[in-house]
Amino acid sequence: MDTNNILEVRKLVSGYGKLETLHGIDMSVPSGSITTIIGPNGSGKSSLLKSISGLIKTWEGNVVLDGKDVTNYPANKLVYEGMTMVPQGRVVFPLLTVEENLVINAFSVKDKNVVQERLQKAFDFLPILSERRKQFAGNLSGGEQVMLSIAKVLMQSPKLLLLDEPSLGLSPKMVDFIYDRVQALADNGVNILVVEQNVRKALSVADHVVVLVLGDVRFEGNPQDLESKVDLGTLFLEGRIA
Amino acid sequence: MFASVLVSGLVLGGIYSLVGAGLNLIFGVVKIINFAQGALLMFGAYFSYWIVTWLGIDPYLTLPIVAVGMALLGYLIQTTLINPVLKQERTSQLLITFGISLLIQNGALALWGPDIRFVQSFAGYDTFAFLGIRVGVSAAIAILGAAIIIFLLFVFLNKSKMGTAIRAVSQQSDSALLAGIDVKRVYAIAFAIGSAMVGVASVLMIPIYDIYPLMGEQFGVIAFIVVVLGGLGNVQGAAIAGVFLGVTQNIFAVYVSNQLSVAILFLIFLITLLFRPQGIFIRKMRVS
Numbered sequence: 001m002d003t004n005n006i007l008e009v010r011k012l013v014s015g016y017g018k019l020e021t022l023h024g025i026d027m028s029v030p031s032g033s034i035t036t037i038i039g040p041n042g043s044g045k046s047s048l049l050k051s052i053s054g055l056i057k058t059w060e061g062n063v064v065l066d067g068k069d070v071t072n073y074p075a076n077k078l079v080y081e082g083m084t085m086v087p088q089g090r091v092v093f094p095l096l097t098v099e100e101n102l103v104i105n106a107f108s109v110k111d112k113n114v115v116q117e118r119l120q121k122a123f124d125f126l127p128i129l130s131e132r133r134k135q136f137a138g139n140l141s142g143g144e145q146v147m148l149s150i151a152k153v154l155m156q157s158p159k160l161l162l163l164d165e166p167s168l169g170l171s172p173k174m175v176d177f178i179y180d181r182v183q184a185l186a187d188n189g190v191n192i193l194v195v196e197q198n199v200r201k202a203l204s205v206a207d208h209v210v211v212l213v214l215g216d217v218r219f220e221g222n223p224q225d226l227e228s229k230v231d232l233g234t235l236f237l238e239g240r241i242a
Numbered sequence: 243m244f245a246s247v248l249v250s251g252l253v254l255g256g257i258y259s260l261v262g263a264g265l266n267l268i269f270g271v272v273k274i275i276n277f278a279q280g281a282l283l284m285f286g287a288y289f290s291y292w293i294v295t296w297l298g299i300d301p302y303l304t305l306p307i308v309a310v311g312m313a314l315l316g317y318l319i320q321t322t323l324i325n326p327v328l329k330q331e332r333t334s335q336l337l338i339t340f341g342i343s344l345l346i347q348n349g350a351l352a353l354w355g356p357d358i359r360f361v362q363s364f365a366g367y368d369t370f371a372f373l374g375i376r377v378g379v380s381a382a383i384a385i386l387g388a389a390i391i392i393f394l395l396f397v398f399l400n401k402s403k404m405g406t407a408i409r410a411v412s413q414q415s416d417s418a419l420l421a422g423i424d425v426k427r428v429y430a431i432a433f434a435i436g437s438a439m440v441g442v443a444s445v446l447m448i449p450i451y452d453i454y455p456l457m458g459e460q461f462g463v464i465a466f467i468v469v470v471l472g473g474l475g476n477v478q479g480a481a482i483a484g485v486f487l488g489v490t491q492n493i494f495a496v497y498v499s500n501q502l503s504v505a506i507l508f509l510i511f512l513i514t515l516l517f518r519p520q521g522i523f524i525r526k527m528r529v530s
Contacts, residue, residue, distance in 0.1 A: 055416060079422035087420065093413045096406065104410050107403070108422035156422070 006031045006160050006191040007052070012061035014051040021047045023215045024061065029160065029208065034182070034192045036202040039212035040236045045195040046088060048212065049162050052193075053085040054078050066159055080108050082159035086149045088168060094138025098129055101137050101148055105155040115155070122151040126181065143174040150181055153190070161185065163194040167201055179205055199232070211235060245375035247496045248489060253381045253450065255488025256388030260443035261461050262468025262480040263392060264436035270412040270475030271432035274324060277339040280462015281346040282437055286312050286444030287453045288350060294361050301361045301449055302383065308441045316437025320430040328429075343462070350455040363449035384446040391442050392481045395435070399477065408432055412475060460504065467511040473521025482523055 007029040015021040021044045029035040037045050050056045052063050054075040063071045065083055073081065092101050102122050106115045123130035126147050132140060137148055146166060153161055166182065167175040175198065183205055186192050196202035203209065203223045211219040211230065219230045226232070265279045289311060290304040319342060327334045365379035372382075399405040411418040411428045419425050443461075451457065468487060472479030487507055495503035514522060 053420070055419070075416075075419040076422050076424050079420065085420050087416065091414060091417045093410045093417065095413055096409060100406055104406050104418075104423075105421045107407060152421075 004031050005029060006066055007193065008062075008064040009048075009052065010062045010064070012048070012051060012063065013059045014047060014056060015059070016047070016056065020059070021215050022051065025212075025215075025217055027210045027217055027220055029191055029193050031191060032189075033207040034186050034194065034205050035208040035210065036206040037193070037195045037210045037212055038197075038199050038202050039218075041197075042214075043212045044215040045212055046164055049085065049087075049164050049193070049195055053083065053162055055085075055087075079156060079158075083162070084153055084156045084158040084160075085162040086153065086164065086166065088164040092137040092140070092145050092148050092152075095136055097134050098137055098140070098148060099133040102129075102152055102155050105152040108156070118155050118157065122154040125154055125184070126151045143170055143177075146170060146174070146178055147181070150178065150185075153185065158190060160191045160193065163192060165195055165197055167196065167198045175201060243496075246377075247492055249375070249377055249381055249385075251489035251492030252485065253384045253447075253488070254492060255485035256385050257443045257447050257461065257484075258464055258468050258488045259392055259481045259484030260388050260439045260446075262465045262472065262484045263395065263477050264439035264443075265465045266469045266472060266475060266477050266480040267395075267408075267439075268433055268436040269469060270477070271408055272320070272324065272328075272429045274328075274335050274339065276433075276436065277336070277462070278319075278343040278346065279436070279440060279465050280458035280460070281343040282312065282316075282440045282458070283444050283461050284350060284453075284455060284458035285315075285346050286441040287448050287457060288354060289441070290445050290448055291359055291361055291453050301363045301445060305387075305442065305445045308445050309438045312441030313434040313438035317430045317434040319437070320433035321426075324433070325426055325429065347455055347458075354455065356455060359453040361448050361453070365449060378450075380449040384450065387442065387446045391439060395439070395477065404428075404431065464504075464507060467507055467514075470511060470519075471514050471521060472523055476521060476523060479521055479523035483521075 005028040009025050009027050012022055012025040013020060025048060037048065039045055047056065051058050054073050054077070058072050061071070062069055065078075065081055068081065070078060070081055070083070075085070093104070096104065099119070102119055103115060106118060109115050123133070128144065129148060129151055132144065137145060140148060150166070163182065166178050170178065179201060182192060182194065194202065203226070206223055209219065209221065209223050209226050210217060211226070211232070213235050218235055219226060221229070261279055261283055265276055268274065268276045286308055290301055290308045293299065293304045293307060294301050323338055323342065324335070327338050363380055365383065368379045369376045370379060370382075399409060407418065407423050407428055408431065410421065411423060411425050415425050418428070464487065468480050468484045471487065472481070472483035487510070490510070491503045491507055494506045
């Protein structure tokens with residue numbers, strides 16, 4: 001395998017119930033990159049992330065994280081292996097306070113000092129959360145909840161972060177702010193795999209792009225090559241019509 | 243007169259609170275309706291009874307053994323019987339706890355017969371004066387014991403790491419997995435705590451109530467009213483609702499009609515479902 005990749009997905013097949021939605025996916029996340037998966041609705045982007053992160057079963061193929069085969073590891077075990085995921089939508093614990101939400105994400109960490117250190121780091125990273133620390137997460141605004149879900153990542157200090165549509169339902173200004181924070185995470189050495197509906201935004205931050213259409217990879221490479229080699233419009237339309 | 247009615251109502255209410263809060267914890271976390279809660283209460287009572295019979299110790303001294311034993315039993319039920327059916331359809335989940343309930347009840351009938359048994363604690367029928375009223379020692383122990391256990395449950399759920407994990411699982415189980423929490427284990431721990439609370443309830447009640455194989459039925463059913471009144475998943479609400487129902491039932495039994503005293507609880511249940519199905523108590527500290 002290529003040791004320059006933090007994540008490699010090989011011939012991955014998966015789906016829901018009996019319905020196969022991913023038909024043999026090959027892709028990788030190069031070390032030190034922000035990789036993005038784009039594609040039309042229903043192309044299997046979220047399924048792929050869920051399959052990689054252990055939330056749904058991988059039927060065939062392999063998921064290799066930093067050289068270790070972690071196919072079908074349960075999601076809670078993958079956290080210990082250094083992979084973490086922020087799922088789509090508002091996925092904070094609504095009736096836990098902001099602080100509890102952060103601390104619980106360090107469940108795998110035994111050392112209380114480390115937890116406190118990371119908590120401080122998370123508050124420095126997104127200071128607004130510090131002001132809200134005693135509030136229920138369910139009382140935060142949509143944007144603040146997304147911020148909280150991203151700050152939670154810092155509690156685990158992962159090797160690889162999977163992000164599922166962080167821009168969903170946010171104002172353009174908030175999207176810019178969230179992506180600024182995602183970039184800051186990457187600058188701190190976190191490898192990032194982000195699924196995004198907002199193609200323009202995704203391409204503006206990505207070092208590596210995967211285009212997924214109807215459960216197949218149609219392009220993998222750097223964003224500069226994407227426009228010259230692929231007609232995105234046609235690809236997206238194909239997904240629509242089929 | 244009214245004072246002593248109130249005291250015995252509080253005893254009953256304390257038992258309802260323990261059984262109902264345990265049921266609500268299990269419901270809030272595992273999202274399963276435990277029809278075996280009443281049968282487990284009966285089993286805990288026999289568990290205590292046999293220890294008393296074999297070892298000749300005071301029933302109250304069996305409390306730690308029964309609580310731990312019931313917690314282990316609950317843990318086993320969740321891991322061996324309920325976890326495997328969680329992915330299946332809702333009816334399988336409903337039927338399995340119903341099956342467990344039938345198994346325990348009929349097992350008790352077959353093994354120990356339908357005879358009514360009782361135990362004698364050190365307190366006997368002793369009473370003491372409190373604010374000018376006579377209070378039974380065992381009644382006071384039951385009320386205080388229930389209050390302490392409910393309080394400990396709150397502290398555990400709100401202050402400890404595992405308690406926070408339990409609340410997290412009850413709110414968003416997928417996010418809990420992604421936080422690194424072993425959700426299936428948390429299910430088992432919640433079921434263990436719910437069962438241990440029933441165990442405590444059974445030890446507190448047997449110096450006052452008779453022991454027989456169907457003794458849990460009424461409590462199992464009323465636990466559902468406690469849950470609905472307190473709000474699904476709301477452990478604190480369940481604790482308050484339990485006390486309210488116990489006191490109401492006793493007052494009604496003494497001043498209106500003994501025969502209708504349980505019926506009034508179902509009337510309250512129906513009215514709640516019609517007008518406030520989310521429960522009547524505040525949502526603070528809710529776990530669902």
